[in-house]
Amino acid sequence: MCGIAALQLKDPALRPQLGSMMHAMLCEIVDRGPDSAGIAVYDVERFVHAGQSTVTLLDSPSSDEELSAALAAELPSAGAVEVRTLGDTTLVSAAVDTAILTAALRAVAPGARQIGRGTHVANLKGVGNPVDLAETFGLASVSGTQGVSHTRMATESAVTASGSHPFTVDDDLCLVHNGSFSNHATIRRGLRAQGIEFDSENDSEVAARYLAMRLREGDDLTTGLENLRETFDGFYTLVVTTADGLAVLRDPIACKPAIIAETDQWVAVASEYRALVDLPGIETANIFEPEPGEVYTWEF
Amino acid sequence: MGVLNEEVVDLHVSTVRELNSALHKAHDGEHWRVTNPGGAHNVAVGIDSEIDVVIDGHVGYFAAGMHQKGTVTIEGSAGTGLAENMMSGRVHVKGNASQSAGATAHGGLLVIDGTTGARCGISMKGVDIVVGGNVGHMSAFMAQAGRLVICGDAGDSLGDSIYETRIYLKGQARSLGSDCIEKPMREEHLAELAELLAAAGRTESPSEFRRYGSARTLYHFHSENSSAY
Numbered sequence: 050m051c052g053i054a055a056l057q058l059k060d061p062a063l064r065p066q067l068g069s070m071m072h073a074m075l076c077e078i079v080d081r082g083p084d085s086a087g088i089a090v091y092d093v094e095r096f097v098h099a100g101q102s103t104v105t106l107l108d109s110p111s112s113d114e115e116l117s118a119a120l121a122a123e124l125p126s127a128g129a130v131e132v133r134t135l136g137d138t139t140l141v142s143a144a145v146d147t148a149i150l151t152a153a154l155r156a157v158a159p160g161a162r163q164i165g166r167g168t169h170v171a172n173l174k175g176v177g178n179p180v181d182l183a184e185t186f187g188l189a190s191v192s193g194t195q196g197v198s199h200t201r202m203a204t205e206s207a208v209t210a211s212g213s214h215p216f217t218v219d220d221d222l223c224l225v226h227n228g229s230f231s232n233h234a235t236i237r238r239g240l241r242a243q244g245i246e247f248d249s250e251n252d253s254e255v256a257a258r259y260l261a262m263r264l265r266e267g268d269d270l271t272t273g274l275e276n277l278r279e280t281f282d283g284f285y286t287l288v289v290t291t292a293d294g295l296a297v298l299r300d301p302i303a304c305k306p307a308i309i310a311e312t313d314q315w316v317a318v319a320s321e322y323r324a325l326v327d328l329p330g331i332e333t334a335n336i337f338e339p340e341p342g343e344v345y346t347w348e349f
Numbered sequence: 350m351g352v353l354n355e356e357v358v359d360l361h362v363s364t365v366r367e368l369n370s371a372l373h374k375a376h377d378g379e380h381w382r383v384t385n386p387g388g389a390h391n392v393a394v395g396i397d398s399e400i401d402v403v404i405d406g407h408v409g410y411f412a413a414g415m416h417q418k419g420t421v422t423i424e425g426s427a428g429t430g431l432a433e434n435m436m437s438g439r440v441h442v443k444g445n446a447s448q449s450a451g452a453t454a455h456g457g458l459l460v461i462d463g464t465t466g467a468r469c470g471i472s473m474k475g476v477d478i479v480v481g482g483n484v485g486h487m488s489a490f491m492a493q494a495g496r497l498v499i500c501g502d503a504g505d506s507l508g509d510s511i512y513e514t515r516i517y518l519k520g521q522a523r524s525l526g527s528d529c530i531e532k533p534m535r536e537e538h539l540a541e542l543a544e545l546l547a548a549a550g551r552t553e554s555p556s557e558f559r560r561y562g563s564a565r566t567l568y569h570f571h572s573e574n575s576s577a578y
Contacts, residue, residue: 323388
């Protein structure tokens, strides 16, 4: 069992409330996954800056100042490199392409795991009670466009920050998963044979890598998830976010729960209704369970 | 609003455990109201006296599970496992229900005004279920006894591996499950359907429905099928 709560704001006037709305949703899904949590938020000025790439690290090997200086030396044309540590995660921002920043980080901090990358998304993870982690990240007060959070009850691999969702394996692409895949080892071998590298033994990472590969090859989000559905066997509710979209897919048996609520101002996805109760306008929202095997998408 | 001598339990103040404990000690004829349910799980389970319980809002998993006596009315929607294993009495949801509504229920009447998710009435063993809207896939899977009335449409594999439950469907089934077939509507079926619709407060006419049930080809193991195992 795990908990998922995702929110996309359609109405720009609500953006200052992204954090408080997500915080209320997260608090209600803690029981579903008290081990660890991850939160990805988009276009939050406190974490990402226009014209800059941001990479999230786990297990940063040095102080923020040392890492910033090392990166500035590695990337002399980048200007100032901003490094901020919040709990287990460290955010690194610089005015260079994401690929250049990730390569520079591999050079100066080879032991640190890169768990998020992009120009819009900040990916925050940690072990422990998700409500405490939200406090560490200052979630309740952020302003942004969309976000997805996941509380994990580990069944398939270890309780570590790196095993926490969301998995962000390509620019601004986040995937969270409630369930388990049964053929992930076979698919991982196939992807490795194509040269794709993995950070963990986690089954959900395989889905994230597969989807990233499909999107790079030209699939749109709907087609990519339809291909994932045909390739992966298992039980799942998946929520995927990109720089401009949010998608939901349940397995064709629909073993794992999901509920969607939508108004003209926002769309929210959660494992249970109670995560949605405090959203403004929930009384008149269109509330439904996604059909098995059907891809739902919303784009800005 | 409210009833004379109504007991009110506010779930912003009390825990679900305190609520259920109070309901288990209630006496026949009492009226109870639960406010601020907020999607909580296990609300009003195991009621065993002739009481009337109204829940003002949405509930989570396993609401009114193991219901034995009295009535539970939910003025909202219900999560997974609504009225699971109910034995008798009445449970009424004004909104929608998630998956596995009425699972394994032995008796009583379960009314859902809205739609249900997957597996409504899975392994039902004598309960009557009336759904105002659609039901999800694999509804009435391995259903053994009782009646399932669907005023909307049904998802894939309706009545898969069904035993003796009778299904009345007004709309269309996306597909029928193994061993589930359409059967003729005889006078006794129209009569029992009219009773069920009236009991659920529905206005549909029995003549608008078709009946589905078991072809009874899966009851016994046939040795010629052994290669399939």
